[in-house]
Amino acid sequence: MADWQQDLLERFLRYVQTDTTADPQSADKPSSAGQFELLKILRGELEGMDGFSTELLPSGYLLARKAGSAGPRGPLALLAHVDTSPDAPGRGVKPKVHRNYAGQIIELEGGLKLDPAEDDYLAACVGDTVISSDGTTLLGADDKAGVAILMSYAQWLSQNPAALHPDLEFVFTTDEEIGRGVENFPFDKLKARRGLTVDGGRLGELEDECYHAYHVQALLEGKSHHPGDARGKLVNAVSMAATLVSLLPRSESPEATDGRYGCLWANSIQGSIEEARLSIYIRDFSEDECQRRLELVRQAAKTVECVFPGGKISLDAKKQYSNMRDFLRQDPEFLEKLTLALKRAGVEPLRTPIRGGTDGARLSEQGLLCPNLFAGGTNFHSRREWVPLGAMVKAVQVLQELSVLWTGEGS
Ligand SMILES: [Zn+2]
Structure with a gap:
């Protein structure tokens, strides 16, 4: 495993251990203290990376900027949410790492199991590193897999100063799971008019359509x-x-x-x-x-x-909210580049309409066009949630490829 992949795994395991369960009963934003705690941890880590400047907003947003080469397509925003769903316990997450997964049934506490015979996605993960909870809590891959992917990409950028990329705006959001993910969204602080939420499920998912x-x-x-x-x-x-x-x-x-x-x-x-x-x-x-x-x-x-x-x-x-497809149509080239980035990363794009909405849908409506990219996990909002490391690695590679295509090089 390459160093940066090990770093990605360690980040993910770290982040899931901060309880960031969103609280639908709270009127505060963020609705729970743990979310702000994780934003502060991320800020600390980003400040240690070359070329990044950060801004933590009391309204529950962490922004991190990295200047790149000015290209024809302007800056690009990358978004992930730090909160987890209140539908399953999120305190005291003890992630289980199944290295070199051999295709066995994964037994969890409380008699729960993950059975590859009932799950093609798990069956396809033989040889990969699979991460699950211990069965007493959710895992929090939704969306800490996305958070770890963005952070890992940031780290990779700081270590590869020659890498081509546009001006990048990383946005870590709160309270997505209780429908308040873009409340008081800091449009005034962002230049990007194109972005990506990294909050999708299985490897390859590229969602440009919702309800x-x-x-x-x-x-x-x-x-x-x-x-x-x-x-x-x-x-x-x-x-x-x-x-x-x-x-x-x-x-x-x-x-x-x-x-x-x-x-x-x-x-x-x-x-x-x-x-x-x-x-x-x-x-x-x-x-x-x-x-x-x-x-x-x-x-x-x-x-x-x-x-x-x-x-x-x-x-x-x-x-x-509106179907984001209606807005994404304004810029067909964006989706073309995104699809090409997946292919260059060796990922077959799965274009599935979302039977729901995303923060990206609400942002698209307000001028920040934002399709949704896979973060790799599955069985969201449950104790049976799990994620393969291989899919998270591929998501980082998609961001690397997209950045190069965005600057107009290699297209
Ligand atoms: Zn999510």
């Missing part, structure tokens, strides 16, 4: 009356909400759809006889399909009003 997303909040108003004397008078908002939910097509629920077919679902419900609130999410790769589902919800609400005379429903629909 269009809408959030519909329904307010259902009923009429309360003493139940002993309610005939023809009481209108029950709880029953109205339940009826509205029952009218949403089950064949278009997330649990009934996959691939490019979008979905909608009732996400939360609360209320009493007088008033109920219902939250509905709509997702699709096509804006037209989102509009069709919005209309479906409107029609269902009207139906409920008809069935519950005297009841009233108001809907408030808000767009949450």
Whole structure:
């Protein structure tokens, strides 16, 4: 293993041991102290690298800049998030390194296992170094694999001053996992209008497409009356909400759809006889399909009003984020260069649409075009999360190749 690959492994093992679980209950940014702690660790390491200047923002962003050769395509931003998901425990991560993986079943605590017979990706990792948690926590490859990849690339740049690269802006973000990853994003401090989130999954993943997303909040108003004397008078908002939910097509629920077919679902419900609130999410790769589902919800609400005379429903629909493909189309050459960088690093690009959104989607909408590159891990947000070192190594090589292509050399 080359020195820099060993360095990459050690960095990753270090970073996962700082608890950076995002806290959805907190209004602070970052939402947990551990995230800021890791940003400070990264800043300390970057300051020890030649040619890097850093800026740690109280809003939970660490910026690191490295001047390069001015090329026709301007500066490039590289992003990764330091927080981990609150969906599985993230404190006291004890990473397990399976060197020269021989294809065996990996036994984890609590009876969990990783079985190559059930996982092609694991089966393909024979001979590689596989890193898992011990089964009591998540691993945190989402997205500390991305953080380690960026840091390792930074280290490599500082040791290879002759390497070609554009002006680079590294951005380490917080609270991605609770949907607040680009809150107060420091656009004013960045020159780049093109970037890359290194937050994808398996080796080769290159994601340039995600959902269009809408959030519909329904307010259902009923009429309360003493139940002993309610005939023809009481209108029950709880029953109205339940009826509205029952009218949403089950064949278009997330649990009934996959691939490019979008979905909608009732996400939360609360209320009493007088008033109920219902939250509905709509997702699709096509804006037209989102509009069709919005209309479906409107029609269902009207139906409920008809069935519950005297009841009233108001809907408030808000767009949450857009399919980044619509923005990335402005610069087809960007994706061409990125795809070429993968190929030059010996990686077959896997172009899969994301059934979700990314920080990159929100940034693309605001002018920083940001597709998503693999960081190598899988089984995210769970105790069975794992990552092969080989994929992380390849991601660093993709960044090396992309930088050269970006400066206009070797294209
Ligand atoms: Zn992530």
